[in-house]
């Protein structure tokens with residue numbers, strides 16, 4: 650799969666590798682995205698949709714929710730993608746989008762049954778060789794912190810990993826917390842909402858149990874796919890950083906921008922083998 654791997658600067662990458670090797674496993678932690686990073690971006694040549702997309706497109710709640718959801722999407726999505734809107738403004742926009750979505754779902758009696766239906770008509774596949782990735786990080790006790798802005802989970806990511814026997818105790822999750830009443834109806838969501846533009850903030854510090862595990866591990870490896878997530882680790886006082894990004898779409902158009910921002914760019918929905926090789930290389 651080597652021809653799907655691009656380096657912004659190979660020499661610099663080798664230097665980063667040396668620095669990681671010098672400090673070995675005890676200083677490393679991963680911060681990773683979930684959707685289309687640890688999971689494949691395409692299944693049978695189709696883009697894997699977000700859960701909220703399935704809820705909308707399959708019309709699982711009422712028609713009026715589907716219509717309103719589509720309105721929100723057409724209003725906010727272009728703003729999310731507009732490169733001329735500065736980051737703080739974008740955060741505000743995204744926060745409003747998520748908030749209005751949650752309010753809409755609460756108002757319209759979203760229940761866990763709706764989410765179960767949504768998940769049942771949803772397909773998700775982990776990237777190949779993820780088992781090796783989890784095995785290696787677990788063997789060397791390297792924390793893997795997964796941050797997801799996914800709007801809702803009936804089975805938390807945690808449960809999802811269990812379902813696929815991938816629940817290792819070095820893997821930790823940060824995602825939106827929702828509350829349900831006795832009838833399984835959604836009644837509450839926790840602020841600050843995690844959306845696709847604020848994963849960079851001191852979010853991890855709000856989860857002290859996780860933060861304590863990583864705060865002294867100053868060599869950080871980021872795994873992500875979105876072009877906009879490059880501020881992810883700005884708040885963290887790291888010594889070495891390696892940014893590995895999956896470029897899942899518009900390769901011709903976006904490659905230069907990805908290479909400007911990230912150290913390694915992986916294309917064509919490839920597997921985890923580059924990351925596993927990197928780990929084997931620095932740890933053995």
Ligand SMILES: [Mg+2]
Pocket residue numbers: 682683684685686873874875
């Ligand atoms: Mg993603």
